[in-house]
Amino acid sequence: MNMMVIGCSHHVADAAFRERVSFAPDQISGFLDSYYSKHPQTEALLLSTCNRTELYVLSEQAGAVPSRSELIELLSSRHGITAEELDLALYTHRDTDAISHLFSVSSSLDSMVVGESQIIAQVKQAYEAAIDARPKAPLIHRTFDAAIRVAKRVSTETKIHENRISVPSVAINVLAKQIFERFDNKKVLVLGAGEMAEETLTYLKAAGASQITIANRTHERALAVAEKFGGQTAPWSDLQQQLAQADLVVSTTGAKQPIVDVDSFKPVMKARNQKMLFVLDLAIPRDFDDRIGQQFDNVYLYSLDDLQRECERNMDSRKTQWPKARKIVQDETESFFRDTRRRASGSTIAQLKKQANSIKDDEFKRLMNRLDSVSDGDRQQIEKAFHRLVNKILHPPLESIQKESNTDEAQPEPVGLVEAMKRLFQLD
Template sequence: MFVVAAGLNHRTAPVAVREQLAFAGHGLPAALCKLKGETGVAGCVILSTCNRTEVYVACNQEETGLRAAKNFLGRSCHLAAAELEGYLYTFNTHHAVRHLFRVAAGLDSMILGEDQVLAQVAEAYQVARETGTTNNVLNTLWQQAITAGKRVRTETRIDANTVSVSYAAVELARQVFNGDLAGRTVLVIGAGKMSTLAARYLKDKGVTTVLVSNRSYDRAVALAETIGGRAIRLDALEDYLCRADIVISCTAASHYILHREQVDRAVAARPGVPLMLIDIAVPRDIEPAAADLPGVKLYDIDDLQQVVLANLEERKKAARQAETIVAAEVEAFFRWLGSLYVVPTIVALKEKAGAIKEAEVRRACNRLGELTPRQQKIIATMANTIVNQLLHEAVVNLKTAALTSRGHLYAEALQQLFGLQVKDAQSAGEMAARVEGGRQF
């Protein structure tokens, strides 16, 4: 049994292409059933996020599995086959397994080490299993990928340091307010990408009230609606400034949006209550002199960028450790996969050899006529010895191969050469665990 993968992501395809191959939650089961219906597909899982769409297929022949995966993706979008081909990547068994483990660990994400992808991997597997499109190999693969992703985060803390300016701004606010933003009011000035990300992070971290102001009031309304906030007009900004605990500003204005005098009046209207200003705009939105006011803490993008760069270095260090963990987990999976087919192959080989031996011993005894028990025993022993010696080296080498990433290939080659009939994958897995005492995930 092989596992292959085909897909595209944020590095190989623009969003206009990715959105054509996005499988929404309600449509995912139907898509899985279509993929499972492709020729040669024994099991499948589809991982579809905003940054990637990947299909994983268990199959008896890699070439057939990859063709099925690509055919499915081609029929699922409105692109010509040649055009789609330019965006796709494909992986054979070893690389497919390693890729999935790296995805689950956050090593293949747009933001190195981000933690959302692990939940997405788990959800993709859950939907596929509930739809009935997985098999024993895929079940073990995805369970172990999820385990590996959790292990990476626990042992390396790769997701502990923020690596985007918007997220760093929110984390800085949490630090200033002792990790608790519940009950706080945040004023977000601007409705662009960075402001939108910051607003969403704030809601995720428990901020009670988010006010959104923008030069285009309609855009402010649209952003406020998506996060459950409230839009305010830019000309009413000062009226609401005194109500905010945190201000995050990121506009495209060429001049200051907030001047020192405005901040001074806001602080005076709420004596004893600190005001945190985070200016992530270039050019800056908030007059730097506002930092001199008592009770005001002003941070600009340079302050945050230093945090981001330092944290990115920490994540890169953690990523190197994570790659080592992934390599170990991949090796463990292939040891299991090798034993899945090696052990029942050995059993089938010995059973076939034993049946041939017994038949030939009976034939020889019949042709020799009356034999004493001792003579019969000698013939049987000789036949056993010949069979055991012939099979011994093959069995030892096959068990050794089971510890490598190509163990299943040797097993399948032996099955083809000797015309062996082995147990199905589920029975083989149980047999492998029982005979070898191997690791079962």
């Protein structure tokens, strides 16, 4: 199996760049369709979250996986970003490194907040979208089933997820509590009604928030979330009025452009009469123009990049569990490729035996047709001799292939003997 991942994350790119290369959920299907029109012999999965956008491509055929430059051109055409800029910003992992990276991502070891709970759900959603785009994708199934299994192992066999701190948790329990001593007397406005909004509301309720208003473009969804958390709804058209009244705003929409810019915020500040406003912009792309926090007094605007600095402190508390979690990822990566090599070598061995037996049977029939008056006993002895001859000829190379496939080295393919055997015997 050949695999490559290309992408960017919070490790290498700021929020401004990440939002430029991100995909909204309704854009993923179209992108995968475009990808498959150019690379039909491969399989692909697109993972796009607030903190990372990564394209995973896989193929059984050597050389079928697109090159880095081809994938950059595809991403460039979709986002209107120059290939040169993408080439400087995107990382690439191949084969063993790609699998190890995926296992680390799914286990939240590569997350902004190590041990956070959202990433595995996001990986599963990306998996579902990939299967919707191409239902028959055996490599995607095998690889991402393994990633989900590894995430479960890390969760159950280490304490890295204990008292897990998600991005919303850090937002409320660290940043918001630096501003507010209490939340029961604060008017909370939540923009958006998705998973991030619900998780943030969970922490807000735990902190004592009770005056909660949900605004969402789809009112039915806002109503469902409001009922779940004991809040009320407001029409999206009343956004400015709600902003003028709120003490704390949590914005989590999937809008492709900022929903609040400097000009639209000016009348809000005038109506607030210099009253302090705390804004947690947890959206990618960002919902609030970042200049708002710079140009207006008494406005505290925090984005995901600001959260990253707080999240780095979380790493210290997880360090004692980090080696054990990394060991699980390493062991599972090696196990995955041992299985991959066995699959590849097993297929080659089966093809070689089938080819050899076909030649043996043809030659045996040819010999029997040329010989006269061969007894049944002699015929059976000759057939057994042919069978033993083929087995003895095949035994050394097949044994060597099996030994190579069982090596502990984490290589994506048993590239030595198996590939040589395929070429020597012209196997598919």
